[in-house]
Amino acid sequence: MVRLFKHYVPHTVLLLGVIDLAVLLIAGEAAWILRFWQIDGEIDPSASRIPQMITFAVTLQLAMVGVGVYGVESLQSMRFAVARLVVSISLGVLLLSLVFFLLPAFAFWRSNLLYAMAFALGGLTLVRVMLGHTLDGEAFKRRVLILGAGPRAARVEELARRNGASFCVAGYVSMNDGPPAVLRAVNRADIANLSAHVVKLKASEVVLAIEERRNALPLNDLLRIKTTGVHVNDLSSFLERETGRVDLDSLNPSWLIFSDGFSAGRRLSSAGKRLFDIIVSAIILALTGPVILLTALLVKLESKGPAFFRQRRVGLYGQHFDILKLRSMREDAEVGGVAVWAQKDDPRVTRIGSVIRKLRIDELPQAWSVLKGEMSFVGPRPERPQFVADLEARLPYYAERHMVKPGITGWAQINYPYGASTEDARHKLEYDLYYAKNYTPFLDLLILLQTVRVVLWPEGAR
Template sequence: MIRLFKHYIPHAVLLLGLFDYVLLFIAGEIAWQLRAAQIGMDAGPISDRWLAIAGAAGVVWLAMIAVGVYGPYALRSLRFAGARLLVAISLGVIALAFIDFLVPGDTFWRSTLLYAMGFAILVLVADRLLLNAFLGSSAFRRRVMVLGAGDRAQRLRELGDKPESGFAIVSYIAMSEPERVVEEAIAREAIHDLGRFVENLGVSEVVLALQERRNALPLDDLLRMKTKGVHVNDFSSFMERETGRVDLDTVNPSWLIFSDGFSSGRMISSAFKRIFDIIASLLLLIATLPIIALFAVLVKIDSKGPAFFRQERVGLYGQPFCVVKLRSMRTDAEKDGAQWATENDPRVTRIGRFIRKLRIDELPQTWSVLKGEMSFVGPRPEVPEFVNSLQQEIPFYGERHMVKPGITGWAQTNFPYGASTEDSRKKLEFDLYYAKNYTPFLDLVILLQTVRVILWPEGAR
């Protein structure tokens, strides 16, 4: 994997994304050449339009990222990828048509956009068909060897067996563990030269999956493998990289302290984040004010009670603040105290179910972003009752309050709606990853991925 701005991106995704961008550029140029030939116009040199074509390709490419074209399932399923490509290119062309309406130019007409859309679908689908036919779905998987044969090794095997996994485990080496869970593991004593063994298998990475590392690390072997160019990683860091979350079952305070993350350089990033929040929240409030007003009236008509719902939440550094949303539940929904929302929750009103699916009920929270109590991106703020309970049951839960809460977040784009303590634990793993690896680049990725969550709201309740 490549670490870009502290966020891990698989080599396959990066290479495929760059190749897709080039194909989008070519599709745009072919569309222009075809339309110019149809009307008998001189196409002119490409130097006159390359910037416009590159920008148009960039808009469609961002739409592809937003709808999950480069997600793990899309990389492993042609049918899944094809459906997402159609949606992405359609959204990209709509965005380009809107941009052309605001800033008219001589490079793009509606006809060229239509041609570009057709060519883009053709070349991108063909690209994936050819890659799958010639390279296979496992071509970009890294070859990994696991030191250990216990529960952690078993967890790695289950992770590697998933179709969307970016690595393949080629061997397990049993060390001095009391219990062997992975039966096919080879005993360390049976291998004369571990460095040569790794070299013969073509291993690119070794993962330490030992339950107890004290006096069990084969330091000479690890040093020899490291000097041969093989990457050596510990279990927690490997899981963080492969899953995009911090594994609470194995991390300890020392790992959080000494591992890379929580950079002091985030002061400048936070300043840019705040400037973006102010500008974007002002524009969004102005643009969505009619929508908020319309659905406020519909909420009032649909059920008795106020149009807006106000509730105390826990914010940055544990400070309480009041969040405002369009009311989607009955007014007596929390008469017995705060409760988790459940699937097909009977407390949700008819109009409330609709605005929850489209996230329209979240729009008034933009006011909290403008005031500085929230950000567009960050962990979702919880009610104090839940926070007090979860801090007692889940380790490191309080660390999520070291960053400003947000309307959307890394957990929201990677995990379905949480409605239990165990779900909160899983979401915390993603929140800790965000707090640990925060950069404006990660914020951009989350904002783009939020489009996918809105279009396919599997987790809305």
């Protein structure tokens, strides 16, 4: 994987993204030339329309990222990929219409844009047909040697079997740290020279996955491997990189303290984030005001009770605040004010509530909390005090998620379906910790773009 602004991107995704960008630029230029050829016009030098080409290509690629064109499913299934390409190009053209309205100097002719769409769809599809499963082949995967053969090593083996894995396991070395869970592991005593064994297997990385690290680190082996130029990694860092979450099962406090992350140099990016929150929340409230009022009227007509409701949540540094939402459940959804997890096909949800939850319309009033500074657009989901008290007692490091401002959308929200149990909260905590540890404006942008996918295909919305 390649690390971009503290976030890891698979080599295959980065390579495909670069190829796609080139295809989009070519599609835009081909459309321009075709249109001028049709009208027998004199074609200006290509350099004169570079701004139009870049605007076209970048806008469509952002739409592709947003709808999940570079997700695992799209890389595995041709039909899935083409369907997402059609949606992304359609959305991209709508976005281009807005860009062209605001910046007329970057505009295409409508016929040019139509041709560019067709060329882009054909070219992007052809790229995926030609590459086929090549991008998922072992040629693009890192070869990893695992030191350990217990349950931790078995977890790596399970991860390597998943679709979209960016690595393959070159082998396992049993370090005599307990009963083996990986039977094909080679015993360390049977290897005369471990560093030579690593080179022989053409491994580019060694992952330390022994069961007991205290007083058991094979320091001499690790030092010799390191001096051969092979990267040595601990299991927690490896899992963080490969899964996009902080793995609680392998985590220890010293790793959180000494690992890269939780950077204090965020003043400039935090100020930019706050400015973005203020501007965009004000625009959203202004543009969606009629939608909010119409939905409020429908909620009021369908069931008794107020159209809006306030609910206490836990925010930055554990401080409490009230969020404003459109009511999507019956007024008596919680008897006596006792907090209850939402469930799949929850009978408390009204008919209007079911629709606005799937479309995320019930979340729109939260833009007011963003404008006030109690929330951000991107961050961990703010939970209710009753749930937080219970989860802090059950889950280690749960309080650390409150070190960043809560958000309407977030890394956990786009990577894990709606949670309604302690186990779900544990999985979402792993994603929240990853966000808190690796926050950058780039990661915020990635989350905002992929929120489009969650809105269009709301798996798990309750």
